[in-house]
Amino acid sequence: MESFLVSTGIVALAEMGDKTQLLSLMLAARFRKPWPIVAGILIATLANHAGAGAIGAWVANLMGPELSRWVLAASFLLMAIWVLIPDKLDDDESDKGHFGVLLTTVIAFFLAEMGDKTQIATVALAARYDSLVSVVTGTTLGMMLANVPVVFMGDRLMRYVPVRKIHFFVALLFAAMAVMTLVWR
Numbered sequence: 185m186e187s188f189l190v191s192t193g194i195v196a197l198a199e200m201g202d203k204t205q206l207l208s209l210m211l212a213a214r215f216r217k218p219w220p221i222v223a224g225i226l227i228a229t230l231a232n233h234a235g236a237g238a239i240g241a242w243v244a245n246l247m248g249p250e251l252s253r254w255v256l257a258a259s260f261l262l263m264a265i266w267v268l269i270p271d272k273l274d275d276d277e278s279d280k281g282h283f284g285v286l287l288t289t290v291i292a293f294f295l296a297e298m299g300d301k302t303q304i305a306t307v308a309l310a311a312r313y314d315s316l317v318s319v320v321t322g323t324t325l326g327m328m329l330a331n332v333p334v335v336f337m338g339d340r341l342m343r344y345v346p347v348r349k350i351h352f353f354v355a356l357l358f359a360a361m362a363v364m365t366l367v368w369r
Contacts, residue, residue, distance in 0.1 A: 211292070212336075215285045240308060260359070
């Protein structure tokens with residue numbers, strides 16, 4: 185249960201102000217069809233995070249527990265720093281409308297998540313926890329919690345969210361996870 189809750193919380197908070205949240209806003213404004221957008225986010229996130237989680241579990245098994253512990257701690261510290269760097273949506277990601285709403289969302293989200301903070305966090309969380317299903321389910325739920333309200337409420341929501349403070353809080357969480365990884369065996 186811990187792996188699920190930690191994964192959900194970290195990804196939901198890390199997504200605040202992330203480029204995929206901006207992508208959600210843009211898709212909602214462009215298509216005005218929230219349910220296919222939500223379905224596309226879910227499909228893309230499950231595929232992306234399942235792959236990332238599998239890589240994290242494989243890397244953890246490959247390295248062994250002692251080396252894995254140090255690599256995970258370093259990964260969490262790097263994530264703490266990376267979360268503090270603001271995201272911008274690349275201009276070329278917005279021009280994929282000729283596939284229909286669902287497929288456009290799946291393609292755009294899958295590509296936007298490649299190498300993104302939440303994908304790297306999923307790798308690290310899967311390496312940290314034994315339950316790959318709990319991690320992938322948690323990170324996917326975190327992604328949905330952060331992006332679905334944006335699809336339905338759009339820019340009204342973004343005016344009231346203190347994104348910079350949330351990024352700072354998430355950075356502290358990642359730093360704490362780095363310390364816990366080194367201290368707890």
